[in-house]
Structure formats: structure tokens, C-alpha cells
Amino acid sequence: MRIVLINPSYFAPEKAESQRDKYFDIIRGGNMYFYPFEPPLGLGALTAYLIREGHYVRLIDMPGEDITKEGLQKVLLDISPEFVGITAMTPTIRIALDIAELSKKILPDIPVGLGGVHPTVSPKSVLLHEYVDFVIRGEGEKPLGTLCKKGFDNPDDIPGVCWKMSDKTPVIMGKAPLIMDLNKLPPPDYTAFPAERYINYTKDLRGIKGLSMMVTRGCPYQCAFCAVKETMGTLWRRLDPEYAARLMLKLCNDYRLEGVWFKDSTFNIREDWISKFAETLIAEKSPYKFQVNTRVDLVRRKEILLLKQAGLVQVDLGIESGSAKSLMTLKKNISIAQIHSSVKLLKELGIKVSGFFMIGIPGETEEDIEKTMALLKELNLNSVSISIFTPLPGSVLYENLFNQGRISDDMVSFEYHHFTEATESFCDVPIRRLKELYDKINREFAKAL
Template sequence: MRVLLIRPPYTRLKGAGQAPYFPLGLGYITSVLRENGFDANLYHAENPQKGDDSLIPDADIGFDLRSKGYRRYLDAINNDSHYVWEEVRQTLRAYKPDLVGISLLSVEVASALKISKLCKEYDKDCYVLWGGLHPSFMPEECLRNEEVDFVIRGEGEYASLELCNTLKNGGSFSEIKGLSFKKNAATVHNPMRDAIAEIDKVPPPARDAVLYPESFDFKSLGSMIVSRGCPFRCTFCSSRNFWDKKVRLRTPENVIQEIKVLKEKFGTRYIMFWDDSFTINRKVIERYCRSIIDSGLKISWKTATRADLIDSEILDLMKKAGCVKLEIGVESGSERIKKLINKDVSNKQIKMAFDLIQRKGIGVGGFFMAGFPDETIEDLTDTFNLMKELRAGELAFNIFDPMPGSSEYDKCIEMGLVAPAADWNNFPFWPDAYYVKNIKREDFDKYVNTIAHWLYNYNNTLSVRLKRSKQYLLFMLKNDPAFLLSKVMAFITRRRRVHKLKSGSG
């Protein structure tokens, strides 16, 4: 039985957004399936192929191009001859899967549905399975699409394995915990599966299973996690509910072994830890850092955490272990809004954290968000003022999107800001999102565009660009100067394309 696991394209269709990355969730599932004898591969349709330089990374664009990009995304969904869909068709014909599993976020529903239709066109008997954050919280709605046969809710490794075994050998779908499926005219939702207690027992992500490996570079393959879950109560995030309110940590030995494989097999010396809050357990993080130091691996890495989960001693240890950048979830500069969204970190703590990280010689970044349902112009002003006051490293600014599985999403429905049966195939996401009850749309758009343009200019100043790229440039000069030259040329090409798009000629 041949299984193809796919991440659908989103920013690639928009032509503007984040850089390529390795999809860890599908990597883990692929490993489990392969370990149990299935012919499984991973297709990351979000990554541009070699020679396709159309994707402009986050740092190079402002909100105006993002908004145009979302319209390009919708146009691409309706364009059957779009080159990405041709690539999907070619991949299906070449790989000949019996089952296609698609992991998706809410923003990718339309793209995932398009791929599902292409799967059924390729072979009407090809099974289509959806998983990930959106299907986990909206399984009933997902299964209303005739092209979707199954949905897995929550962690997917062993539910996927049991489903593949059942399809191959026969048996009852009703025995597979975490599975939702169609039975006659009804939809069946099996009981939830318990969270995997010992995540060390899950084999490492199958990075060697990727189709089109040339679309990955050493940075994207260096994605890792050391934990699953988040204990915090932020109302805009569904992570806590997805992971069943549990936090599970890998052992340092398990983490070091994966880093060794990344370095020896893939030549990766730069790691991005994608954990919700990396320093959530101080004692374990100390053990991670000391294990990295004692191993002599000499890697560089970055991660994200909360401002109230760091101090001078842990930062010293992290830097010695190779940490070159630490990003902080700030969200709002309004103390009132922070209370409403359960972001229990004060502006004073945030300023102290940014100052401390910089004094330690570690790069720092911050994530901001605006557009919460209860927000006012005064709250937006507080956020803008904090951004300007911090002026440290690279800052990111998003507009709030109501995500299924979060309490803020439920609030939006109660307040009439989101329809109970929303059309996720054409749902206004950032930067076109607007789910605020106390600010007129035109005033909100005007203010967030003011913030976004200031931020674009700030992030693209020479000093910030040098801070952002310093460690990366030093690493590449030492290890792969030819690749660095190709990235510089690609950057020049992107800047020309940005200018063309801004002038309205592209």
C-alpha cells in the first residue's frame, strides 16, 4: 500500500509569505508508517521547486502585497491549469498513491480541497485523509466534502498507522480512536485517542522521505521540536486544546541523537526549535543545553518563548549551547487586552526580557498581534507604542484570525463576528481580517496599515537586516559560500519583484 502525505500550498500560491520549511507533523507520521512496512513518502507542495523564485519571504513584503497575495491565492484555486496544480497531478501520476493524507490549517482549506479533488480525478478509489489543526476541531464540516473520506483528530501517528492497517488487511474503522469517517448517510466520530505518553518512542521525522528534496535547504531541514503541548491559556490559540492540555518533553539523549543525524546525514548545523514555549521547563532546558555543549556538536539554533520564562543564567547557558536568536510572543501592548486574552505577561516584563536578551548578545525578535474583538483604537495605540519603544531586532505583526479550537473563535461566533457555518473556502484571513466590534472597518484598516508600513521600513533598515542575518551569514561564509552567493542573487531578484509588484506592473 502506497501512502503520500501532503502539505498543501498556501503562501506559494500567494507569491508572498514565509520561507520554505520542513513539515514536522507529516515527517513523524511518515516515519511511523515506514517503520511498520508501508511505502510512505512526503510531498511538501508549499515549497517552491528549484528555479521557482516567485515566493517572497516575510521580511521583504508589507501588508499591501499580502492583501494582493490572498487574491492571487483565490485566483489560483479556481485556475485548473495553474502550474502548482500541474505539479500535483504529475506527482500523483508518478507516485501512484493508494491513500493521500493532507495536513492543513484553516487558511489552507481551499487548497486542501483542491488537492483532494485532484486525487479523486487521478483515481476515484484513492482514499483521502485530512488531519491537522483545522480538521481536528471541524471534522463534521470537513467530511461534508465528498472528496474527503477520513479525518484524524489530534495526534496522527498511530491513528494513521491503524487506518492504513485496516485499509490493507480489513477490519472495523470503529476501533480506531481519533478517527472520524462516513458510514452510510451519517458521520461517525470515534472516541479521542490518549496523547502519546512517551514521545521518545516516536521515531524521528523521515526527512529522507521528501519528494523533490531540492526544494529544501539546510535551514528548512533543521526544524525540530523538543516538546508537545502548551499549559498556557491564550484565548487566540488552539494549541493547548489540540495537545489535550498536556506538555510532554523529549529526553536530552533523544534530542541530541536527532541533532547528530541532522548534522551527519543532512549537513545541517542550524536548528529551528518550533516549540510553543521552549523554556517552559527550566530544569529540562538546562539539561538540553548542557547535553549540546558536552556533545561538542557546535550548532547554531533559534527558538521562541515567553518573556516571563527567561533569566540571566538560562540565557548564558542557551548562548553557550549555540542559541543565536530568541523570539518573544508579545501579542498586544495593551495591558487591558492582555488580560482579556489571558496573556499573563506585563509590558514591564517584556521590556526587561528584550533588554536582557540583547545584553547577552543573542538576537531577539517579537511577535505582535492586533484586531481582537474587544480592541479599541487606544489599545492599538498601546501596541504601536510598545513596538516603537522596543526597537530590538526583527518584529512581526499579524492581524487576529479566529481559529477553530480557540476560545476567541467561540467568542467571535457569540458576538456575531463569525458565522456559525463559515465558508472556509473563502474566509477573510489576515491582512484582510476584521473581527473587531469597537472600531469601524475603515479606521481599523487605516491604523493597522500605518503600523505595518512603519514596521516594514523598520525591519528593512540596514542595522536590523544585519542583526537578523549576522549569524546566518557567518555560518554560510564558513560552510557554503557558493550557496550564500546564490541566496544573495535570489534576494536581489526578489527585491526587483517587490518593486515591480508595488508599482502595479506585476
């Protein structure tokens, strides 16, 4: 079967330029190394899986290939696919739906399915859209593989596959069981997207020729702002550590990289896994650098030293706030003291530290935000990424705010869920002031570094 998978552009067309400029201004300011330009690993994983199942797959990576809607139309007509799959996070749902419409208009008989975080948490609203035939919830490999095998006229009883009856009534299915043995999946297909562009981009921004990788799925922590449990669950699953290390070596070798960015939610959940992973790299005399994401309460001296020996150069920490009250609201389960001690330790060990922060957390006053500013100054990190809190569907805080009637389930506003462009305040500081503080925090911080 000929399958097209589409990674939509990040920004709604009318906002594209201002959004991009805004991000680049922040980056130029020197305090943010984050811009949403990363390889679509989810679709890369699906591509590899479907190819192994015997299908032809063309991944259209709109941001990576800089494809416009006109370009997309041409590729769709050229390929004449038998199924079009589109990925969507909350901020890209409207664009994903526009693409579904475009696909239906030029290929009216070809089924269109949406997957990813937003369709997973809000299957009904997405399926009610005129141009969407299927919503695939959770990990997509098995449900989409089965649907393609069974045929699109026969979608009932496939866990994870939601569909419409002939009178358009949506049939909502639960998610497919989590994939327990990740080793059995083929690694994501990096040839399916323009890897070189992503490599050049990381070189410009982070100084290292690198690519992102993921070797685990799921996160057992309960952070109230995060939505990842909806697609990947709370059960931590991983590749065998030796296999994960070999895949990293292979990726670096294949693309002549200097290193890898691990995008796993929390990299060092288990110490024995980390030891085997690091020891494999050390035994192979790996010359490559890598970065990981983790929590401040998981920064352990012995482990960091071993990882450093294996090539660890940077740790990204979810610090989020300098206010103990806000950390409670976020259910981070970390203390300000832990933040200080883990940053101090990482610096001592010669590891670069980057931090994620947010302001405008529900219940916050200006005083809480000032505490975050003070913490940012004290920590003096190598780089930071600061967001204005935005409730993500699939997260506990979204649910709470929704139940309190503070947000409507209005899809149109979702494209403003770029955290630099918040249109609404969910804390005690009015939105205009929040934006002023956001600009101030970015400006001041850029100077402090």
C-alpha cells in the same frame, strides 16, 4: 501499502500571487522574518512512523516542491496509492478539500483522509464534504497506523478516526490518547521533503543555513487566540533532553547546517530539561546556533546564559500587544513590565530578540493599537512579525466570537485567514482603518529598525 501524504499549497490559486507579493514586500521592508515556508514536520513525522510500520510513503510537499495541481495529478497517477492523506490548517482547508476532490476524480476508489488542526476541530464539516472519507483527529501516528493495518472497510472504534456510514452519516470519534513517550516515535523524515530548499530559504531570510525542528509537543498555557491545544493538548511532552540534543547535532551534521530553528510552542517549560539539553550540547562542543520560542515570563538569566553557551542566538517572544487590556483578552498572563524586563535582559546577554504582535484584538480601540506601536518603538527588536487578529477555530476567542454570532462557520472564508489579508474586523476599529494601521505599523517599524 502505498500511501501518499499531501501538504497543500498555502494560498488559494486566485490569491496566490498577491499573497506572496504582499508577504515578500513586508519581508523586504526588513521588519518581518516570517513567511509561511517551513518544512511540513507533521507529515514528516507521519512518514517516518508509517515507513517504520512497513508502508511505502510518498510525501508530496506542494509548496516545497512547487507542484501545481496538474503536477499533483501526474504524481498521483504514477504512484497509484492505496490511501491519500491530506493535512490542513484553517487557511488551507479549502485547498485541501480541492485536492481531495482532484484525488477522487482521478482515483475514485482510493480513500481520502484529512488530518491536522482544522479537521481536528471541525471534523463533521470536513467529513460532510463529498470527497472526504476519513477525518483523523489529533496526533495522527497511531490512528492512521491502526486504520492502515485494520483496513479502510473496517474503521469503527479506532480512537481519532472519523468515518462515514454507507448512507454518508458521519461517525465522529474523539481524539486518540496523547502519545506520552515521544522517544518511541521515529524522528520526522527530513528526506521526505526538499530540505535543501528550506535551508536556502532560511539562509536568505535569516542569514543562517538552518532547518526547523521540534522536540516537544503540547503547551500548558491558555492563550485565548491559540489553537494548538486541539491537536497537541495542554500536557507538555518531550524527548529526553540528551536525545533531543543529539538529534539536533545529527540534523546539523547530516545537512551541513549552521543551526536549527526550534518550532516548539514554548521551549523552556522545565528548567531541569533545559539544563540537560544545554549541557549535552556543551559537552559535545556543538558549533551550531539555535533559536527558540518562549514567553516573556520564562526568560530566566541563568537559563539563558547556559543556553547561550550551548549555541542560543535568538529568542522569539509572544509579546502580542502593548495594551494591558488586550493582553488580558488574550489570556497571556503577562505584564507590560515583564515584556520590558525580559527584552532588556536578552539584549544585555547578547541574544537577538524577535517578537510576535497582533492588532485588532477583540475589544481594541485605536488607542490600544497606538500602545502597541509605542511598545514596538521602545523595544526596538531585531525582527518582528505583526498580524491582524484572526479568530482561529479551536481557540477560545473563536468560540466566544462564534457564540456571540460574530462569525459564521463558513469554510469558504477561511482561506482569508492569512493574517495580513484580514477581511473582517473583530475589534472596535473598522476593517479599512485597521488595514491602514497595519500598513502604517509595518512601514514605520521598518524604518525604526
